[in-house]
Amino acid sequence: MNQLTFLGTGDAMGVPRVYCDCEVCMEARLTGENRRKRSSVLIHEGGHVRDRYEDRRFMIDCGPDWRSQMEDQGIRMVHTLLITHAHFDHIGGLPEWADACRWLGVKGKLYAPREVIVTIQAQFPWLARHMDFLETDDGIEVGGWSIRSWKVCHGHNGYSYAYRLEREGYAWAYCSDAIDLKKQEKVLLYGLDLLVLGTSFVHELAEFSTRSVYDMQEAQELLRELQPRQTYFTHMSHDVDVRQNYSLDQGITVALTGMTVKLG
Template sequence: MSTLQFLGTGDAMGVPRIYCSCEVCMEARQTGVNRRYRSSVLLRTDEGNLLIDCGPDWREQMERLGFRGMERALITHAHNDHVAGLTDWADACRWTKHKGTVYAPLEVFTIIQRQYPWIKHQLNFIELDSFQSTGQLFTFGGWAISWYKVCHGHNGYSYAYRFTQGEYSFAYCSDAINLSSDQKAFLTGLDLLILGTSFYYEEAEFTSRSVYDMVEAEQLNQELRAKQMIYTHMGHGVDIQRSYALPSNVQLAKTGMQVHLP
């Protein structure tokens, strides 16, 4: 059996925000219920572990797990909150003399290697485009993994990943909004959809935004028909202790939460 563990459930700034004294940020500092590291999940399988995204909280996330190293990671896009931990990981690889492996589409690697040109000496980069060009499946731990470029609104693009094993499928789509019909088709009919929702209801003008809110996510799922949804990538406008008007098949991700996959 495989397990998904949420290492981080926060938006780009995390919670608490360093400059903020709102009720949620203050609670996060005092008792930690709302403390959220940058969004990342760990897929645990009999074959090993696969990290999805490696943000700036990677080192603390590894410490919380009791890990002294990591083998592999899958990256959704090259924004700081999803890749800044690669430098710490690369440094760990340098000292242990064991290269890690990073999977992502070529355009994501192009940005990463431009930002951190030295990182290729410590991490192996495997372009997902090579699987498509050769007609091979990308598999790990018994899961067939596919990917699709999705709209990240004002912030450009991200990639959603779909995992299939037998008749069960789940997807990880942390940074998306205003999905097109073909992007929705990629995420249709899932057993589980993990979706980024920075707010319960976001008041900012739609064209300035980059991630769905929870109200829009409920409307979206009327088209996608996922059996279960978990919301992640939450900002300080979300209080994990509050009871939101959410459908019965929806829950908010919590740091450390584990989901057992059939």
């Protein structure tokens, strides 16, 4: 049975924000229920991430918290990554991952859409010594999953990519950074057993043209259209207090760091 573990559920700044003394950030420092590292997930087989199927596990995104996320789970290496886009909170851990590849004498596999690979290679031209860059544009097979990627609107921040993964009649998608999706961008989000969706705020008041990720109110409107069987909200800022009951629609769960869910 494949499983998904949330390694991080925070937005680009994480929680607590270093400069902030709001109630959520202070609680995150003191008791930690709201402590959130940058968003990333691990897909693995078996009852625990530390199992004999390490060659089948892979991560989606590799932000600047990669090292501490690995330590949190008690695992020493992941050989395969999927990257959604080349923003720092999604690729900031790549140099550390590359260094792990170097020390262990392995060649990592980094999967991403072609234009994302080009951007990563421009930022970190030396990474190719320690990993293979593999394009996802025409579909890929990883860990027994058939995977498709497609571009989605990231609002003021340009674009990101979402992934749809299918295996043995089960379909789920990862869409951490998106807003104002158009008809064609939503096609692969129908017919899902599970959707991981980014929602940075409960209700964001900033002018719409300056925004980059759905808030929870907008996300629920989207979900009423898409109707996935199960949804997990991630990529949450310090506006979200996991201790609160936001009266979300049935089937929606606010993801917590370390939470594991079954894929199938």
